[in-house]
Amino acid sequence: MAQIPFSYVWRNLQTRKVTTLLTAGGMALVVFVYATVLMMEAGLQQTLVQTGSYDNVTVIRKGSQTEVQSGVDREQANILESQPEVAIGQDGQKLFAKESVVLITMPRRDDGKPANVIIRGTDDKGFTLRPQVQLMQGRMFRPGSNEVIAGRAIAERFRGAGIGEKIKFGQREWTVVGVFDAGKTGFNSEIWADRDQAMQSFRRSSFSAATFKLANSSQFDALKKRMENDQRLTVELKRETQFYADQSRFMTAFISYLGLTLSVIFSIGAIIGAMITMYAAVANRVGEIGTLRALGFQRKGILWAFLTESLLLSLLGGVVGVIFASSLQWLTISTMNWQTFSELAFSFTLTGAIVVKSLIFSLIMGVVGGFLPAIRASRMKIVDALRAG
Amino acid sequence: MIGFVAKTALRNATRHRLRSALTVLGLVVAFLAFGLLRTVVNAWYAGADAASDARLVTRNAVSLVFPLPLSYRDRIRSVDGVESVAWGNWFGGVYIEESNFFPQFAIGGPYLDMYPEFQIPDDQRLAFERDQRGAIAGRKTAEKYGWQVGDVIPIKGTIFQGDWPFVLRGIYDGRDPGTDESQFFFHWKYLNESIKQRSPTRGDNVGFYVIEVSNPKRVAEISETIDERFQNSIAETLTETEKAFQLGFVAMTEAIVIAIEVVAYVVILIILAVLANTMAMSVRERTSEYATLKALGFSPLTVGSLIMLESIMLCAIGAGLAITLTYPAADGFARAVQDFLPVFQVAEETPYLQAGFAAIVAFIAAITPAIRAGNVTIVEGLRSVA
Numbered sequence: 001m002a003q004i005p006f007s008y009v010w011r012n013l014q015t016r017k018v019t020t021l022l023t024a025g026g027m028a029l030v031v032f033v034y035a036t037v038l039m040m041e042a043g044l045q046q047t048l049v050q051t052g053s054y055d056n057v058t059v060i061r062k063g064s065q066t067e068v069q070s071g072v073d074r075e076q077a078n079i080l081e082s083q084p085e086v087a088i089g090q091d092g093q094k095l096f097a098k099e100s101v102v103l104i105t106m107p108r109r110d111d112g113k114p115a116n117v118i119i120r121g122t123d124d125k126g127f128t129l130r131p132q133v134q135l136m137q138g139r140m141f142r143p144g145s146n147e148v149i150a151g152r153a154i155a156e157r158f159r160g161a162g163i164g165e166k167i168k169f170g171q172r173e174w175t176v177v178g179v180f181d182a183g184k185t186g187f188n189s190e191i192w193a194d195r196d197q198a199m200q201s202f203r204r205s206s207f208s209a210a211t212f213k214l215a216n217s218s219q220f221d222a223l224k225k226r227m228e229n230d231q232r233l234t235v236e237l238k239r240e241t242q243f244y245a246d247q248s249r250f251m252t253a254f255i256s257y258l259g260l261t262l263s264v265i266f267s268i269g270a271i272i273g274a275m276i277t278m279y280a281a282v283a284n285r286v287g288e289i290g291t292l293r294a295l296g297f298q299r300k301g302i303l304w305a306f307l308t309e310s311l312l313l314s315l316l317g318g319v320v321g322v323i324f325a326s327s328l329q330w331l332t333i334s335t336m337n338w339q340t341f342s343e344l345a346f347s348f349t350l351t352g353a354i355v356v357k358s359l360i361f362s363l364i365m366g367v368v369g370g371f372l373p374a375i376r377a378s379r380m381k382i383v384d385a386l387r388a389g
Numbered sequence: 390m391i392g393f394v395a396k397t398a399l400r401n402a403t404r405h406r407l408r409s410a411l412t413v414l415g416l417v418v419a420f421l422a423f424g425l426l427r428t429v430v431n432a433w434y435a436g437a438d439a440a441s442d443a444r445l446v447t448r449n450a451v452s453l454v455f456p457l458p459l460s461y462r463d464r465i466r467s468v469d470g471v472e473s474v475a476w477g478n479w480f481g482g483v484y485i486e487e488s489n490f491f492p493q494f495a496i497g498g499p500y501l502d503m504y505p506e507f508q509i510p511d512d513q514r515l516a517f518e519r520d521q522r523g524a525i526a527g528r529k530t531a532e533k534y535g536w537q538v539g540d541v542i543p544i545k546g547t548i549f550q551g552d553w554p555f556v557l558r559g560i561y562d563g564r565d566p567g568t569d570e571s572q573f574f575f576h577w578k579y580l581n582e583s584i585k586q587r588s589p590t591r592g593d594n595v596g597f598y599v600i601e602v603s604n605p606k607r608v609a610e611i612s613e614t615i616d617e618r619f620q621n622s623i624a625e626t627l628t629e630t631e632k633a634f635q636l637g638f639v640a641m642t643e644a645i646v647i648a649i650e651v652v653a654y655v656v657i658l659i660i661l662a663v664l665a666n667t668m669a670m671s672v673r674e675r676t677s678e679y680a681t682l683k684a685l686g687f688s689p690l691t692v693g694s695l696i697m698l699e700s701i702m703l704c705a706i707g708a709g710l711a712i713t714l715t716y717p718a719a720d721g722f723a724r725a726v727q728d729f730l731p732v733f734q735v736a737e738e739t740p741y742l743q744a745g746f747a748a749i750v751a752f753i754a755a756i757t758p759a760i761r762a763g764n765v766t767i768v769e770g771l772r773s774v775a
Contacts, residue, residue: 018669026662029655061550068454069481069548105452105627113640116452169451171623202455203623234550254729262652265422266659272415273663276408280670283405336641341454343641 027317037259052240121198170201274369290385310370318362416707497577513559680770689763
């Protein structure tokens with residue numbers, strides 16, 4: 001005997017519009033939350049991982065974890081710069097940026113609440129090493145001046161960081177002469193200034209960190225080993241990509257922890273909702289089930305029909321949830337990164353994998369919620385079922 | 390009459406045992422989730438809630454990572470209305486491995502006197518004062534790592550390089566349930582001496598000052614005076630109440646707190662969907678019964694209140710169970726998140742909020758089905774098949 005036609009299942013959902021909508025709506029909310037958390041995680045990871053380049057190496061003081069805490073003195077920086085593994089640029093100079101990174105507190109534009117912003121004192125090497133940083137508006141700061149350029153996310157969100165505005169730090173006033181865009185990277189949440197000027201005004205004698213490009217990417221491990229065992233140095237070398245990925249470990253762990261807990265709790269609620277709906281659907285159609293069985297449809301067919309109904313319901317919820325979640329892509333949120341204590345702006349990022357995961361998640365809810373009711377439907381005896389109808 | 394309605398509603402609720410049980414279970418999960426999310430949000434603000442309005446914190450105006458000279462101490466103390474001045478440094482060390490996080494402070498001056506909420510036995514306090522390398526830890530941190538008084542605790546510096554072995558001389562308990570019991574204190578003098586040995590220019594700096602004022606009403610005026618005093622100096626200051634200082638930290642992570650709050654309300658929507666679904670289904674099935682009741686002369690109001698009462702009953706059971714479960718669940722959760730949120734406690738108002746939302750959910754879920762049942766015309770209702 002043939003399978004129960006799909007249209008039977010579909011029409012059943014249509015008949016009970018309110019119930020279908022409420023159940024699917026509950027599931028849509030759950031999928032929405034689930035997808036949102038995944039998107040946040042993806043956005044955060046993308047932002048921090050893309051911030052670095054694989055062939056770049058970041059050098060910080062041993063055990064310091066972040067650039068802000070780190071310190072590399074001039075002598076150590078010079079030793080590092082003289083290594084043969086450091087790439088040489090078109091101008092014949094080493095592609096080696098010695099930078100000074102400090103945190104300052106700035107008021108947000110919308111509510112005036114303070115947040116920590118990174119000031120990166122750098123030079124032209126800093127730009128060469130990070131081709132993703134592009135000037136969007138205005139011009140570059142002049143070396144040796146009190147001029148700065150601000151990342152897009154900072155210019156938009158902080159008072160005094162827009163083009164032509166002034167920022168006060170280190171007992172000086174700095175004029176914002178340009179706004180740069182660094183794609184979806186963490187540099188967008190920084191302000192860049194002339195290194196020597198910045199170091200002077202913050203009374204720093206040593207650099208915070210150094211970044212350089214490898215002439216040959218495969219030399220990294222050997223160089224790392226040699227430098228970290230060098231008696232004259234107290235440094236740690238990391239590929240820039242790894243360095244930034246490490247910075248977000250705490251945040252990513254927190255978000256996935258929270259997200260997982262929420263998704264589990266919520267999905268229990270949604271599964272219960274689906275179960276209630278499906279049990280009611282079975283109870284309402286006892287007579288129908290008897291008739292179907294009497295017509296010769298197998299138990300398996302009945303089971304399949306109810307399970308399909310539940311799956312359709314959850315798929316509907318899943319699709320709606322994902323559609324809502326995808327609208328978040330235009331949203332940029334900013335938060336403090338606990339590891340660096342600095343402001344970090346990132347966007348929700350929807351990937352194909354997240355869509356698939358969300359839909360699978362919703363289908364699992366449908367299977368779990370619909371399985372027991374479908375079993376009950378398929379186990380009914382023809383005589384009893386027909387009598388009840 | 391009321392007795393009849395109550396009895397019938399109760400019987401209706403128990404007619405579909407499985408469905409009612411599932412509904413109640415769904416409600417329990419959802420209200421429990423709501424309670425826990427509220428607690429997470431509260432825990433976020435715990436530091437600010439426990440902070441005093443009468444204590445001021447002075448820090449470098451540029452940002453916390455910049456120090457202030459120790460010489461500011463006497464100039465702050467001479468400000469009218471300032472009772473006493475203590476100071477500290479954020480240490481940020483690592484205990485064995487990076488994931489073992491607890492806040493460490495090097496403290497100087499009458500710091501512990503200014504925080505009466507940290508309760509330390511007198512003999513331990515004295516032992517701490519006498520030992521240059523002594524340290525005091527909060528009860529929670531001490532228990533987490535199984536420390537006893539007298540243990541040597543090795544901490545690796547990240548901001549201040551090197552190995553720093555401390556001797557645990559005391560364990561403090563929080564005076565209030567909201568007191569943070571995870572902090573770790575040691576002598577600022579010890580830190581300063583070590584820094585001076587390595588690089589003399591970096592010595593005699595403090596991370597922040599804590600100021601006690603004689604009259605809490607004058608905090609605004611006093612903090613202004615302090616900041617004016619250091620204007621245009623090498624290190625300009627920013628003075629605010631401890632509460633404002635803590636809230637500043639919270640504000641930086643506000644996006645996440647807001648997200649959690651939004652989620653808490655989404656939970657309520659889900660609850661609503663589950664319960665509304667149950668009520669709508671029940672009413673549809675019983676249309677002919679309601680028509681019969683009306684044919685017997687019961688008013689639409691009575692029929693409607695039957696449904697309303699059933700919804701309220703389900704909600705009351707669900708919310709009641711959820712509220713009872715919130716406390717043990719929060720305890721379990723607290724252990725899991727103690728690194729992020731040292732104070733994790735169900736706030737007093739949380740059960741009331743849960744109950745309040747339960748009432749609202751019960752009402753909204755039942756209102757449409759109740760009206761529909763009340764308005765059913767006898768003829769159509771009797772004819773209808775569920």
